[in-house]
């Protein structure tokens with residue numbers, strides 16, 4: 452496990468190994484404010500040995516939320532609570548970024564916004580997103596920039612823009628969703644690039660600003676183009692995942708050994724010279740080590756693995772059983788269920804007392 456447990460630096464931030472806990476909405480807040488449960492949850496994850504934790508999708512404003520209980524970073528009075536998470540994680544020797552998020556058409560707003568009119572079916576309702584005016588665009592960008600400033604003030608080591616999985620930035624990047632005829636349609640990266648430039652103006656140069664991108668948005672060719680354009684804007688890393696759910700075209704060889712998101716990360720890694728993280732079904736230390744060596748990505752994301760076993764990284768290092776996600780058709784962790792069968796099985800097999 453030479454590479455998995457080797458140090459890695461992004462700018463001045465030294466990460467003790469190549470294991471990243473990707474953002475996962477798992478602990479939910481109190482109307483957007485941090486609770487003791489949130490702090491304990493992140494402390495437990497940091498104790499588990501991962502070098503980097505990316506805090507779950509945290510709302511930049513109330514309109515863009517996915518639920519009433521989603522954590523938020525839209526008000527200065529939220530900074531105190533967020534600091535508690537940061538301090539708890541730092542005390543355990545891990546670094547922490549926060550993923551900042553706006554859901555766009557997929558959010559809970561009565562009439563959600565979207566780059567252009569788009570019919571979205573989800574959460575038991577069908578909504579048609581209202582096309583954003585230039586004023587809407589500027590206002591939402593300002594909310595992202597303010598969220599970036601608050602993240603810096605709360606002590607995070609960096610931020611990750613949520614730029615995939617069908618949320619607002621992904622809606623701009625995906626040409627099947629973004630039908631605008633102005634510059635935000637002709638140049639789909641413009642919305643995110645202006646946010647990054649704005650955050651740079653209100654935070655010191657060493658503050659890390661990265662983005663989670665869909666590799667297939669809607670095709671890999673588009674994903675590569677987005678990555679190259681964003682790299683020019685001075686972004687610090689790409690965390691590569693999947694794109695807008697029903698609006699992506701995934702083509703790769705059937706022989707490819709890893710997940711399609713890992714494939715996209717490998718291809719993006721070849722095209723850019725900034726750090727790239729890979730995700731998707733990385734369910735053992737051996738696989739994580741192999742992916743680092745074979746694809747040349749810089750960090751590996753262990754998502755559901757740490758939900759099953761928060762001590763995943765320490766166990767991997769000690770050569771112990773790390774547990775395995777059983778890939779249920781619908782992950783039981785959505786909705787905060789404690790009935791994850793992979794977790795139950797892991798705990799039964801590993802009564803460590």
Ligand SMILES: Cc1cc2nc3c(=O)[nH]c(=O)nc-3n(C[C@H](O)[C@H](O)[C@H](O)COP(=O)(O)O)c2cc1C
Nearest residue numbers: 473474475476507508731732753754755782784785
């Ligand atoms: C319960 C749960 C919540 C998630 N929440 C987020 C999120 O807030 N932001 C995000 O970008 N991805 C989110 N994801 C996706 C994960 O970050 C990760 O990409 C996915 O689980 C695949 O990695 P894995 O195979 O290691 O689990 C979530 C996944 C799960 C299971």
